[in-house]
Amino acid sequence: MQQELLLTVIIFILLFLKLGADNIDSKKLMTLVNVLLAINLAAGFFFNQSGSLFGDMFYTDHLLRLEKSILNLGVLIISLQSVNWLSKHQHAVEFYLLMLSTLLGMYFMISSHNILMFYVGLELASIPLAAMANFDLDKKRSSEAAMKYIMSSAFASGLLLFGISIMYGVTGTLSYEGLREVASDSPLFLFSFILLIAGFGFKISAVPFHLWTADVYEGSPIAVTSYMSVISKGSMIFVMASVLFHVFDKIFFTWYNLLAVLAVLSMIIGNLFALRQQNLKRFLAFSSISQVGFILIGMTSANPQGATSVIYFVLIYIFSNLAAFGVLSLVSTEKGKETIDEFKGFYKTNPALTWILAIALFSLAGIPPTAGFFGKFFLILAGASKNNYVLITIAALNMVISMYYYLRIIKAMFMDANDNPIEKVEISLSPKIAFVTCVAGIVITGLVSGVYDYIFSLVR
């Protein structure tokens, strides 16, 4: 509970700051917020209590604390990267208020031990996110993205709620422990379970529930896009893994087939659409859809190795995706360029940023010395434990396809000639810290086996 309380305190500090002072110096504010977030991240490792609260609605243990700390790290990196964008924006405090309230919602969602708590956390995590998508106030695309996001998330939560209500009607209980005992494969229960999976699928944007993803990612400001694609998606993956593994473990064969279909569709469709994108934000949206397919493959294993590999991959995914988004954010804020053609010859003018983006893309593609390789390796290894080699073969083939479009960007940056490449972009201190963290994370998480072992030791 301490992590939630600390975050609430930070939210209130920012709120009073906003109410108390009329015009705050945005540079000082950024420093303050980043220090607070760093304290939040560091403090997460010192609390060690586990147990349940509120009549068994809220439950926490070491693994869940680690998941929250991973999300904290991601939020800190995003905050450091978006300093340049936010210091020009007149509503910086509100941005942090909204972002931290969604983070609080994700905490409650991760710690939920009752469907009611899960639903409240889910909505707290998704409603402010729609307001954040609208944060480029003078851009048409931004408000269009916000509209698309709130409509589809409201529709998704409608489906989810209909599923929950039927599940309540069949079983008469809403707590995870009660559901675990009465879960059966009666038709009505399965119907409600499928609706529940549809609700999950919308949030992690697995195909066929992905239609909102590309538009929302392209229209939102880049800080929000990276938040959605990494933190929001990652938290939902954590919740999905723990709910499927610990609540619905009796109907494993049902959700094994469901997840296998979702995984295959996500990988293939995500890859095929990523091939034809020109806008880098949209490209990363489709690549994140196909990454979700790989995560779902790891999730089909339903054993501790699977749970570990999923959490481990989300950690790596945070580092690599945020490095890519960080470069994009800098270039787009300073120069307003975000298509692949404009990135041609980027190496001539910005070698450092090119290398960061290249390492991030290598990690996303899964090329050996980077952590992405180990992440995908463990996911597929876990998926193979069920001896369904057709699924694993499809995953491996999709990795080859994905290699093509990641390398296409690297080729454009390093090899293609361009008469007027993007000029030199200055990297100020805070994005520099973020980049160093990301690149160090990409390299170290893969090579140091202690990370995987540590997560494995915490998995129940």
Next chain:
Amino acid sequence: MNEIPLSHILFVSTGLFFIGMYGLFTRRNMITMLMAIELMLNSVNINFVAFNKYLYPEKLDGIFFTIFIITIAAAEAAVAIAIVIHLYRNHKSIDVEDAAEMKW
């Protein structure tokens, strides 16, 4: 007078849910689409209250859930309407067909 059977209420709520879904998919006006979403959420409310009263009257889980859904739906509508108003200022229209700058 006889009590209304549970199945009748479930017919109503399921019908309401799919009417809401149909409305969401066919209407082009954003405010109407929001109203359709409210229909879906309200059908869920009916479900919860009916299940609670008919099947599990000893506990109040369903009623609690309904109260939370009503509250959250109000918050959601508030944010959604704020976004629609902002969209109207930018696009001068609340028809979803006009808000289609991004495709594929």
